Amino acid sequence: MGEPISLSRFILEEQRKYKNAVGDFSLILEQIAFAAKIISREVNKAGLVNILGSIDSTNKSGDKQQKLDVYSNEQMIKALDPTGKVCAMASEEIEDMLPVSDKSLEGKYAVVFDPLDGSSNIDVNVSIGTIFGIYKRVEDSDCKKSLLQAGKNLVCAGYVIYGSSTMFVYTTGQGVNGFTLDPSVGEFLLSHPNIKIPQYGKIYSINESNYFRWAKGIQEYVNFIKQHPDRQYTLRWIGSLVADFHRNLLKGGVFLYPEDSKNKNGKLRLIYEANPMAFIIENAGGMAVDGKQRILDIQPEELHQRVPLIIGSKYEVELYMEYREKYG
Ligand code: AHG
Ligand code: MN
């Protein structure tokens, strides 16, 4: 085994490739990784809360024990706000954008995140995650426009999965790299260099309880996948986008949360979920669409807008587009 490469060292070496880089961006990334470690620690002991009897208790500063998604949201903000490198943040947990507390700092980046994805899985010990995206600030006074950029303008996107181990996966547009948290040293270590998604897979991930609410094209697509002439597909649905995505990224296949008669634009959010994951999948050689167009081309109109998301290996995503074209 070679010597381990820590996330910090990797970030530094990446930074050195850019002559003009002053380290602002690296600091943001380091701080997100720091927040991830704190969240990871909290996620891992969540199951002990009842046993240790601290759910209704107050801590030393008098705060009530927090729900994990609120807690994660706070950790992300606390990690990013003092860097001075961010002009604003937008979080799935907060209605409006979040300006940084010290406006004089004029950070050059805007950060978006889903602090805890897969909330319904928290209480049952199933993998959950954190998703983030980083944009360069564009010329605007309050930074709102910088947060509402199309996904193709992302300069970095990543996620953290709190699974059987904690992993940090990210891309700056030149390959996707995965790091596994070694709890004994408290560092993320490079474990999955240059991740590429296979061109096709054997997994499809969709909440099939929505079958009778789908358009014909989606139903026909899933029917075809089940009787595919060339290979036997299998269905996997965890119910945490991060976990379903991570598995499919490594093994190949497709994740779908399309629109249905109840959720007209699907369920997932363009800014906090679809765009970062789409940026990652494209950098790993896969595709992400809403059924009609590339996710990364969509111009967001508001922070919390939802979008149908079909994301994964090229073959399965292209096939989906063909079925929608043919059957509607
Ligand atoms: P969040 O916990 O951030 O609100 O997101 C949950 C999302 C996503 O992680 C998952 O893929 C999807 O909801 C599951 O939806 P269903 O409950 O409809 O299966
Ligand atoms: Mn989510």
Ligand code: MN
């Ligand atoms: Mn969430």
